[in-house]
Every structure is written in structure tokens, then in C-alpha cells.
Amino acid sequence: MQMAKFVWSHKLVSISIAILVLVVSSAIFLSLLAPFDPYAINVKMANMPPGTPSVDGSGTHWLGTDALGRDLLSRIMLGSRVSLSVGVVSVILSGTLGTFIGLIAGYYRGVIDTVMMRIVDLQMSIPSLLAALLVLYVLGPSFMNVVLVLAITRWMIYARVTRGLTLSLREELFIESARALGSSDKRIMIRHLIPNLAAPILVLATLDLAIVMLTEASLSFLGLGIQPPNTSWGLMISEGREYLRSSWWLVAMPGFAILFTTLSVNIIATWFRAKTVKSNAQRVTIPKVASK
Amino acid sequence: MIGNKIESKVAPTHAGGPLLEVKNLKVSFETVNGRVLAVNDLNFSVQTGQRIGIVGESGSGKSVAAQALMGILRGADISGEIIFRGTNLLELEEDHYRKLRGWDISYVFQDPLSALDPIRTIGDQVSQVLRLRNVKAAEAKNKTLEILDRVGIKDPQRRYNDYPHQFSGGMRQRAMIAMALIGEPSLVIADEPTTSLDVRVQAQVIDLFNKLTEEQGTAVIFITHDLSIMAGFAEDVYVMYAGNIVESAKTDEIYYRSIHPYTLGLLGSIPRIRGPVLKSLTAIKGKPPAPTDIPPGCPFHPRCTYASSECAELKPTLQIPKSGNHLSACHHSELLSQKNGSR
Numbered sequence: 312m313q314m315a316k317f318v319w320s321h322k323l324v325s326i327s328i329a330i331l332v333l334v335v336s337s338a339i340f341l342s343l344l345a346p347f348d349p350y351a352i353n354v355k356m357a358n359m360p361p362g363t364p365s366v367d368g369s370g371t372h373w374l375g376t377d378a379l380g381r382d383l384l385s386r387i388m389l390g391s392r393v394s395l396s397v398g399v400v401s402v403i404l405s406g407t408l409g410t411f412i413g414l415i416a417g418y419y420r421g422v423i424d425t426v427m428m429r430i431v432d433l434q435m436s437i438p439s440l441l442a443a444l445l446v447l448y449v450l451g452p453s454f455m456n457v458v459l460v461l462a463i464t465r466w467m468i469y470a471r472v473t474r475g476l477t478l479s480l481r482e483e484l485f486i487e488s489a490r491a492l493g494s495s496d497k498r499i500m501i502r503h504l505i506p507n508l509a510a511p512i513l514v515l516a517t518l519d520l521a522i523v524m525l526t527e528a529s530l531s532f533l534g535l536g537i538q539p540p541n542t543s544w545g546l547m548i549s550e551g552r553e554y555l556r557s558s559w560w561l562v563a564m565p566g567f568a569i570l571f572t573t574l575s576v577n578i579i580a581t582w583f584r585a586k587t588v589k590s591n592a593q594r595v596t597i598p599k600v601a602s603k
Numbered sequence: 604m605i606g607n608k609i610e611s612k613v614a615p616t617h618a619g620g621p622l623l624e625v626k627n628l629k630v631s632f633e634t635v636n637g638r639v640l641a642v643n644d645l646n647f648s649v650q651t652g653q654r655i656g657i658v659g660e661s662g663s664g665k666s667v668a669a670q671a672l673m674g675i676l677r678g679a680d681i682s683g684e685i686i687f688r689g690t691n692l693l694e695l696e697e698d699h700y701r702k703l704r705g706w707d708i709s710y711v712f713q714d715p716l717s718a719l720d721p722i723r724t725i726g727d728q729v730s731q732v733l734r735l736r737n738v739k740a741a742e743a744k745n746k747t748l749e750i751l752d753r754v755g756i757k758d759p760q761r762r763y764n765d766y767p768h769q770f771s772g773g774m775r776q777r778a779m780i781a782m783a784l785i786g787e788p789s790l791v792i793a794d795e796p797t798t799s800l801d802v803r804v805q806a807q808v809i810d811l812f813n814k815l816t817e818e819q820g821t822a823v824i825f826i827t828h829d830l831s832i833m834a835g836f837a838e839d840v841y842v843m844y845a846g847n848i849v850e851s852a853k854t855d856e857i858y859y860r861s862i863h864p865y866t867l868g869l870l871g872s873i874p875r876i877r878g879p880v881l882k883s884l885t886a887i888k889g890k891p892p893a894p895t896d897i898p899p900g901c902p903f904h905p906r907c908t909y910a911s912s913e914c915a916e917l918k919p920t921l922q923i924p925k926s927g928n929h930l931s932a933c934h935h936s937e938l939l940s941q942k943n944g945s946r
Contacts, residue, residue, distance in 0.1 A: 488779075
């Protein structure tokens, strides 16, 4: 009953959550959920439009087949594995690194702060996709390299946001109070600053997840991301581009997958932010007593 | 009472001498508008278990002085000596100093809402002092419940897990007092602990604070701008103006036989219960000088009704006038002591 009420009052958020659950579960339970073997090649069935029955009559290619006759739906499910894990892992890496650097810079100020923030400025001025392409060209494309490159090109936003929040938090009286009770700097950071920073950083991370997934798609599309026979949504679009005139579904279907997933993540992040901002406000305002 | 300490006090009890002795304390800040002298040549001492009061307007340097004593002032130049139990705190390593805080010297903040971390429970924050000194979790919790009960928080068992926003203003200040006293410090600095509370709650909190510090034999430095709170509390009162102590005496002396025009001005602005009903209270004209722009001579002379040409040129020193019996920094103390002494 309570769930039904939530779904009714947050329709968009509920749909987004449903889409994400679908994507995540198809990535995890690929072998159970995939209608066909995503690697099974059948050249006779190449570039079949959506809804074509399979050659042995055991099922239907609901989203059609690709240039090698592989089932597109199963391929998209396979691709979700890479797209999601690249996104999540690199967000965790860049988030941790950026938060740590921002915290140190904002808390201690001085030379560390100046140096770190100039590095952030410097890296902010370089287009991140270009930097990523350059690094991947030198290191060679692989799953781990893509993750690392994405983490290295995204840490600055966390550092900036964390530093800004830390600057204002460190002047709060409760931090001074903790110092007056004899807390060390390390303890203040771990027990007071990080918990107070968690909500905004989490919101930032969810928003960034969508951006990272798109960047991964761009890198794979440009050929320096994930390599065949493994696949990601970006790579699928890249492969389908040659057949765009005759077989539109090769590009459109993975494109929709990217669109709906990132949109869902964004909607959830926005909702989450609104929710935490509200509870932040409630935290400081004393509830008003109704007066006549 | 909280018994056996897990960690002994860092400095040994200094036999004989005062618990705290502040000598020629100067605190200044470097700002874009030049050097600001927030505390100028502060001298006082506190005996074990003694209560002293520091009174002054906003901006007189009393909070800065208190924070300098705690060593939690950032970006300030501090000179002079702060001798606590025979150790000069200004020469102490930060690590040692940190261990003194909350344990041997503690601090009650002015605004209990912002001095409590909004996202951590009251119990967690009150017990922090003990857990910082490696007291076992269960023991720390018991002692926290005990002190919460002693500061008058009802149902401490349930309140232990409440967050600061669930507490009322008075209860938050009680929790702050619990935090300051849980380590059984020998000195507590209370920086306007009742300013954000209404008068009735103020009285309760002051009484409680009195009772607990008396029980524990804790020395107290009470900082306030409200002379009426000080009356029933402190034994010695120091009046500060523009970073200087301008008068210091026993509490009764200050109230009945003050010989400094500034103190007289402060006293004149307090409503009295006895005596003729005044239509309006006398206020001290003007406003306290900005710390960047302290007038030459006596810093109070532009606002002083007794000011003479001498006051604008020569800064008076803190001394006992011939016919008076306590310290005052005013060229006219002699005159005032003759006038007020006969009252």
C-alpha cells in the first residue's frame, strides 16, 4: 500500500528505478535472462529487422539482429555489463580520489590547497575526452585502462565541490567544539567532515555516473574504448554506423539503451538531491508551532 | 563522580602556585587592513576551584582571549605566557596541548545549536571526550548516561540516541555542559553560555553549572557581557575594554565601589529592582572602537564622561589608586574612588 502510494506520487522516479533495476539485473543475470547466446553468429540471419522469428523457430529477435546475425537484445544486455561496470568503478575511483584531495586542500588550506586547486584548474582547461583519447592511444585500449582514464579525467569536480564544502564546514562552531574537546585533525575529518559531506557528494556521484557512461560510449564509438568481441553500447553504435541506411535498429537500439539508462540515473539523482536538500533544511529549522 | 581516570592529566599538579596564570597575553591578527590587536596585555590568574568572570562588550576581545587559552585560535599571533599547572601552554607541542583540551581544560560554547554536529547523536558527542582517551565503549556510555542525568536531561537512556535538532535550546546547552564536564577538567572556560537562552532557562542553566562545578571543584572562567549574571557567580571580575583589562576586583567591589568610568557606565545600564524607578536607562554613548582603529591614549576616552585632555594622550596603566583598594586603568580613578568610596 505504501509502495503503491510512492509509485503514484513519484511516477517518473518509479519508472526510472524500474528501468535501472531492469538494466542492472540483465547485466548480472545475463545467462538466465538473455533470449539467445549473445556470441552466437549466424550469417544467414544478418541485419534482420526487429520482430523476426529466429531461424529454428524457438523464439523471436525482438530487437532484430546485427551484421553477424547475433541477437541484438542479447548483445545490448551483454553491453550493459561493460557500460555499467565501467561507469560505477570509475565513479568510485574518481569520487574517492577527488573527495580525499578536496578534503585535505580545504581543511589545511595553505600551499597544498593552492597547488591542488591549480592542478584542478589546469586539468579542467583540457577537454576531458581529448585527454582520455590521448592517454588511451598511448596505453592501448582495455577495460582497466578505460576505467582509469575516466577516473583520472573526472576527479577534479569532486575535489572542487569537496573543497568548497569543507571550507565552509571547517568554520562551523561544531568543528571548533570538536577541537576544543581534543579531537585530532584526522578524527575531525573522518567523524565530522566526511559524514556531513556524504549527501552532496553522493548526489554528485550519481549525476556523474551518467556522464561517465556517455563518455565510455564516446570512447568506444571512437574505437579506443572496449574492443570486440566484448561489447559496450558505444561500440555497438559504432559497429552499426556502416549499416545506418539499411538497418537503423543497429544504431537506434543501443542508443535507446544509453538514453534511457542515463536519463533514469539523472532523474533519480535529481530526486535524491531534492530529498536531501529538504532534510538538510529540516535539520536546521525548528518546527513552527501552529498559533491561532 | 567519575572515578579512576584511564589517562592521567598531562601536566602534574603544580604545588602551591595558581592553576592558571596568564601573563602579558597579546593576541593579534594580520588582516588586509593591517595588524589588529584583539587582546592587549592581559594578566590574570585562577586558583584551583576559583571562579572568575570576564565582562565586556562585543568586540572587547574576551572570546578571542578565551580561545587563545584553549589553543584553538587559527591564524593568530599569540605572545606572552599561559601557565597552566606550571607549564607554559604556548610552548607545548600541539599533540600534548590537544590531549589537555576537553580533558583538563574544557570549553562551553555560546551557541549550543551550532556547536553540536547536526548529524551525530547527543550521546555520541558527549561520550566523545572519553572515547578520545580510549575509555571502553560500554564504560563511556554509562558515564555519559550518568552525566546526562546529572545535567537534568530526563530519560537519558532514550535521549542518548537523539539528534541535536530534537533537543530544545536549554537542553542543548545542558548537553554542552555535560560534554565540558564529563572529563572532570580542572578548568572550564564558559563563553557566554547562556546568551542564546531566555531568562528563565538562563537561571536554570547557570544554577546547574554552578552546582556541578562546585561539586567537582572545577575552576571556571566565565565570560559574559551581562553583569547581572556575573553578580551571583564569580568571585573576581575582570572588566575588558578594547582588548585591555580596565578594572579588576572582587565582585562586590565592582558592583558597589567601581572606580572606572566604563564599569560605571555598564552598571548604569542595568535595570535595578530596588531604588527609584527610572524612566530610561543610561547608556554609554557611542560604540566600542573597531579593533583596527583603537584611539590613542585611553581607548575609552571618546565615550567617557570624565575624559580630560590627559586621557587623549596618555594611556592609563592598571594600578591601585591611593585612596582605592583595587586595580583600575583610569587617570581619574583617584577622584572616583573618593567619590564612590563614601557611597
